Amino acid sequence: MGSRSLAEMVKQVFCNEDLKAQFVSNPNSVIAKFNLSRQEKEVVLGAHGSLGNSPEAVMMIDPMIMWP
Amino acid sequence: MACNKGSGGQAWQGQRTNQLASELRSVLALLPLGIGLAELLEQPLSALRRGLAPQAQHDTPWHLLPLMVCESVGGNYENALPVAAAFQLMLAAGDVLDDIADNDSHDSLSAKYGFGAAVNAATTLMILAEQAITRLKERKVSNSGIVRLIRVFNSYFSKACGGQHLDLTQLNRNNITENRYLKIVGLKSASQIECACHTGALIGGAKRDTIHAFRKFGYNLGMAAQITNDMMGITTGKDIANRKITLPVIFALNTLEKRRREQVEKVYCVTPGQNEVNIQQIQDIFSETGALYYANLKRHIYQRKALEVVSNIKNYSADINWGWFFLGK
Numbered sequence: 001m002g003s004r005s006l007a008e009m010v011k012q013v014f015c016n017e018d019l020k021a022q023f024v025s026n027p028n029s030v031i032a033k034f035n036l037s038r039q040e041k042e043v044v045l046g047a048h049g050s051l052g053n054s055p056e057a058v059m060m061i062d063p064m065i066m067w068p
Numbered sequence: 069m070a071c072n073k074g075s076g077g078q079a080w081q082g083q084r085t086n087q088l089a090s091e092l093r094s095v096l097a098l099l100p101l102g103i104g105l106a107e108l109l110e111q112p113l114s115a116l117r118r119g120l121a122p123q124a125q126h127d128t129p130w131h132l133l134p135l136m137v138c139e140s141v142g143g144n145y146e147n148a149l150p151v152a153a154a155f156q157l158m159l160a161a162g163d164v165l166d167d168i169a170d171n172d173s174h175d176s177l178s179a180k181y182g183f184g185a186a187v188n189a190a191t192t193l194m195i196l197a198e199q200a201i202t203r204l205k206e207r208k209v210s211n212s213g214i215v216r217l218i219r220v221f222n223s224y225f226s227k228a229c230g231g232q233h234l235d236l237t238q239l240n241r242n243n244i245t246e247n248r249y250l251k252i253v254g255l256k257s258a259s260q261i262e263c264a265c266h267t268g269a270l271i272g273g274a275k276r277d278t279i280h281a282f283r284k285f286g287y288n289l290g291m292a293a294q295i296t297n298d299m300m301g302i303t304t305g306k307d308i309a310n311r312k313i314t315l316p317v318i319f320a321l322n323t324l325e326k327r328r329r330e331q332v333e334k335v336y337c338v339t340p341g342q343n344e345v346n347i348q349q350i351q352d353i354f355s356e357t358g359a360l361y362y363a364n365l366k367r368h369i370y371q372r373k374a375l376e377v378v379s380n381i382k383n384y385s386a387d388i389n390w391g392w393f394f395l396g397k
Contacts, residue, residue, distance in 0.1 A: 007246070007362060011323040014358030043368040047361075 009034040009044075078125075084132050084145070085124045091153040092119055095200045099192070108189055109196075111177060112160040119156035128394065131156060133261070134268035136390055137282055140381075143272025147207050151217065151267045154200040158225055159260070161193035197221075209271070217267055224263035231256025244318050250291070258290030265289075281381050288374035289394055295367040302354050302363075305347040311336055315366060316359040328353055 013023045013030065023030040031041055092113060096106040114120040119131045129136070134155060138148035167176035168186050178186035201221060204214050234252045265286030269279040298314035301307025307314055313336060320332045331353060335345050354360050374394075 006365060007319060007323060010319075010358040010362040010365070014356070014361070015325065039369055039372055040365070043365050043372060047365060047368060 005035040006040050006044075009036065081129050081132065082125050084135055085119070085129070087146070087149055088119050088124075088131060088135075088152050088156070091149040091200070091203075092156060095153055095157070095196050095203070098196065098199055105189075105192065108177065108181070108185070109160070109193060112163050112189070112193070113156060115160070115163060118160055118163070119153070130261075130264075130394075133264040133286075134271070137265050137268025138272035140390075141269050141272035141274035141278055141282075143274075147204065147209065148268050148271045150200045150203045150207070151221070151271055152264075154197040154221060155260075155264055155267075157193045157197035157200060161190045161197070162228075164190040164193065204271075213271075217270060220267055220270060221263065224259045224266070227255045227259040228257075231259070244313060244321060246315070246318050246322070249313070249315060249318050253291060253294045254287070257294040258287045261290030261293065262286035278381075281377055285374050285377040285381065288370045288377065292367050292370035292374060295363055295370065299360060299363050299367070302351060302360060305351065308335065308347045308350045309345055311345070315363045316354050319359045319362045320354060320357060324353075324357055328357060 009030070013020050019030060027045060031044055036044065096109055099106045099109075110120060112118065114122075116123060117127065117130065118124070121127075124131055131152060134148040134152045135145040139145040164177050164186050167173050168178045168183055168190075171178065173179060176186070177189050181189075198218060201218050202214060204217070205211070209217075231252050231254070234248075235256060238248070238252075262283050263286070265282040266279060269282040274282070295315055298307070298316060301312060301314055302316050317332070317336055321329060321336065324332065332350065335350055
């Protein structure tokens with residue numbers, strides 16, 4: 001459990017086109033292969049749809065909540 | 069985008085920002101008159117995201133956090149003004165010292181007046197921060213209460229100094245782990261937001277468990293905010309140009325396959341100035357390999373932790389609906 005699994009999942013999803021396609025179509029089936037915590041699973045599913053490899057995903061960041 | 073707190077919104081933020089500015093100027097007035105030092109110190113206090121900045125009237129009200137927490141726990145927010153002023157003075161001191169270390173800004177005090185004057189200004193700001201807290205005496209806060217606040221305040225800024233020390237001495241480009249990085253961020257950055265929440269709750273007279281909840285909220289909010297900074301540093305290219313080690317960089321260095329990792333190492337694991345940085349290439353690598361996506365997930369995890377506290381905090385009879393605003397909800 002913990003971020004190591006999360007990092008591993010992100011690494012594999014982004015370097016394996018088949019897994020990436022599976023993740024996009026059925027994220028739960030990919031998440032189940034990794035030992036993610038409850039919070040990590042919820043966050044991954046919540047962010048699903050924006051794989052972060054596009055400027056749009058980054059534009060979703062509100063710069064107003066940046067560190068003071 | 070002013071905080072939509074209560075029905076007043078912008079007016080609410082404007083009024084309290086003006087009160088904070090007045091408090092800050094009262095503290096600056098403690099300095100000897102007619103020598104220009106107070107005027108000099110107004111410069112870092114008026115920088116973007118600081119209490120005297122014009123944008124403070126409508127930007128995210130980080131500067132009002134102690135007041136908001138104090139009010140949330142049923143305290144008189146005006147009692148938190150000296151604490152909020154102390155907070156701004158310490159942050160401004162940190163800015164001046166950072167500018168001395170970075171030596172890359174034409175507008176900094178060190179660039180305009182020299183390192184000696186800048187060091188003196190930072191020292192004065194820190195001394196005034198403690199002076200600001202002692203002004204609570206005028207608001208009928210007990211001596212023991214003031215001493216407790218100073219102790220809490222200083223303990224957090226000692227933590228921040230510890231984080232800065234680790235950053236400068238241990239954030240070795242060839243030996244970076246995510247856990248170490250997050251520990252440094254927790255000490256250096258998140259501790260300051262935790263401090264604002266802790267002191268706001270203390271001055272508001274909150275009980276121990278309520279204070280603990282606000283501390284947890286502040287810590288997680290601070291972590292989320294710093295990771296947001298990390299992501300913006302990549303998307304704007306600024307942190308890449310400065311070869312700053314942040315969470316997306318650590319993900320990349322620890323997970324990328326050889327060819328791409330070597331491209332990243334060329335930027336981050338060489339002596340600065342040794343080679344030109346292709347910012348677009350590094351941005352592409354961080355996007356295509358999920359480094360930014362991963363940072364975004366981590367940011368959301370901390371946000372979620374903070375949100376859970378917001379939801380639970382109602383159990384402590386405190387109103388923290390404004391917490392959603394800081395979390396971008």
